[in-house]
Amino acid sequence: MRQLLAILAVVLLAMTASSAAPRWESVDTPVEMEVISDQKPDDDATVEMTVKEGYVYIGSSRPVTVKVFTILGQLISQESLSAGTHRLRMTTRGVYILKVGSLTRRVTI
Numbered sequence: 001m002r003q004l005l006a007i008l009a010v011v012l013l014a015m016t017a018s019s020a021a022p023r024w025e026s027v028d029t030p031v032e033m034e035v036i037s038d039q040k041p042d043d044d045a046t047v048e049m050t051v052k053e054g055y056v057y058i059g060s061s062r063p064v065t066v067k068v069f070t071i072l073g074q075l076i077s078q079e080s081l082s083a084g085t086h087r088l089r090m091t092t093r094g095v096y097i098l099k100v101g102s103l104t105r106r107v108t109i
Contacts, residue, residue, distance in 0.1 A: 022068075022076065022077050022088050022089060022090070022091070023077075023079075023088070024058075024066070024077070024079045024081060024086045024087070024088050025086065025087055025088075026082075026084060026085070026086055027057065027084075027085045027086060027087050028085075031050060031052065031057045031059070031085060031087075032050065033048035033049055033050040033057060033059050046059075046060070046061050047059070047060045047061075047064060047100050047101065047103060048060070049098065049100065049105065049107075051107050051108070051109060054089060054090055054091075054109060055087040055088065055089055055090065056068070056087065056088045056090060056096075056098065056107060056109075057085060057086070057087045058081060058085070058086050058087075058088075058100060059084070059085040059086075060081065060083055060084070060100070061083055062083050063080060063081065063082050063083055064080075064081055064100055064101045065078070065079070065080050065081075065100075065101060066078070066079050066080075066081055066086075066098070066099070066100050067098075067099040068088065068096055068097070068098055068099075069096065069097040069098075069099070070094070070096060070097075071094065071095045071096065071097065073097075076096070090109045092109070093109050094108075094109060095107070095108050095109075096108075096109065
């Protein structure tokens with residue numbers, strides 16, 4: 001009985017740990033996004049973002065580092081994304097700070 005409880009506890013802790021950190025996933029379907037790039041005249045890279053149906057979408061023509069913070073400054077996600085379109089499922093409604101490379105934006109879910 002103790003072994004069963006120990007196994008159950010380990011499984012529950014593993015599920016909690018894996019669900020605690022949201023994961024970015026690559027998206028193939030095009031999503032209409034707002035351009036938020038701070039391009040320099042000689043830089044042809046663009047960064048786009050949007051929030052739809054509980055997801056934060058990021059599109060970039062180059063690899064970028066993305067950080068998502070709560071309004072209180074707690075880091076929720078930090079990921080290096082390859083070029084392309086990616087999305088992150090936000091399970092809790094609220095106001096978040098999204099930092100994409102050197103760009104910082106406030107988003108509401």
